[in-house]
Amino acid sequence: MAARLTLHEVTLRFGGVKVLQDVGFTVEPGQIFGLVGPNGAGKTSLFNCISGHYHPNSGSITIDETEVLGNAPSRLARHGLARTFQHPALQLHATVLENVLLGAHTHLPGGPVSWSLRLPYTGRAEKDRREEARALLERNGLGWAADLPADELSHGLHKGIELCRALLMRPRLLLLDEPAAGLSHGEVEQFSDSIKRLREEEDITIVIVEHHMGLIAALTDRVVVLDHGRVLMEGTAAQAQSDPRVIEAYIGKEATDDAA
Numbered sequence: 001m002a003a004r005l006t007l008h009e010v011t012l013r014f015g016g017v018k019v020l021q022d023v024g025f026t027v028e029p030g031q032i033f034g035l036v037g038p039n040g041a042g043k044t045s046l047f048n049c050i051s052g053h054y055h056p057n058s059g060s061i062t063i064d065e066t067e068v069l070g071n072a073p074s075r076l077a078r079h080g081l082a083r084t085f086q087h088p089a090l091q092l093h094a095t096v097l098e099n100v101l102l103g104a105h106t107h108l109p110g111g112p113v114s115w116s117l118r119l120p121y122t123g124r125a126e127k128d129r130r131e132e133a134r135a136l137l138e139r140n141g142l143g144w145a146a147d148l149p150a151d152e153l154s155h156g157l158h159k160g161i162e163l164c165r166a167l168l169m170r171p172r173l174l175l176l177d178e179p180a181a182g183l184s185h186g187e188v189e190q191f192s193d194s195i196k197r198l199r200e201e202e203d204i205t206i207v208i209v210e211h212h213m214g215l216i217a218a219l220t221d222r223v224v225v226l227d228h229g230r231v232l233m234e235g236t237a238a239q240a241q242s243d244p245r246v247i248e249a250y251i252g253k254e255a256t257d258d259a260a
Ligand SMILES: Nc1ncnc2c1ncn2[C@@H]1O[C@H](COP(=O)(O)OP(=O)(O)OP(=O)(O)O)[C@@H](O)[C@H]1O
Pocket: 014, 019, 037, 038, 039, 040, 041, 042, 043, 044, 045, 046
């Protein structure tokens, strides 16, 4: 079942610098939710807090009714959370299929001892995962590349591999960090189609950090705009795009960048 994600007063400091301050919002089960804001607003830091890569100083993060703040990423995977990164970390000399299978062991039965002994049931489970990974690649337009080394594929296709890797974990909550960055126009269209199909076929909640406002407007039900580590506003993408505070935050950032 799709997860409900609730953040309450999440605060994160690095040294004396407050990167996130009292951030709170709720993502309802099955929603596609956008997290937007100018460069340096704290979007990736917030993702890192949700996925357990950063430990907030205070606040609460719940998946359904369970408090998960401070949980390690591997534990969060058991709550149904999977994520992609701004820069996909792939094993470039391994095949596309092997890259998708990385991390799939969290869903294999037994533990590291039974996998290393290659007990019969682990072999069967591994075979099933391979078939599932191939099917995911097919569904996301990458079936033709399954047995090629990952370094023969473009940056855009690497992002597709990472998406399939996250989906193989059968997430109930999927976090996508700048999935469209560096993609061609055609690749953005293909990504958008994949996410729309995912929503139709799977019971899943999706949170996207993205600068591509066209994509955010096409995909999301709601957005939160972050600025200087705080929630500036919450609403639909259309409301965000016409909100004077949001326009000011982006223009202010451009002016600062131009002056630098
Ligand atoms: N590990 C860290 N140590 C110190 N400061 C950090 C760390 N991670 C992030 N920051 C700081 O937190 C602030 C927010 O950065 P973050 O990457 O979360 O913003 P963002 O909204 O994702 O930006 P962008 O859109 O450019 O990716 C920045 O000032 C950044 O320098």
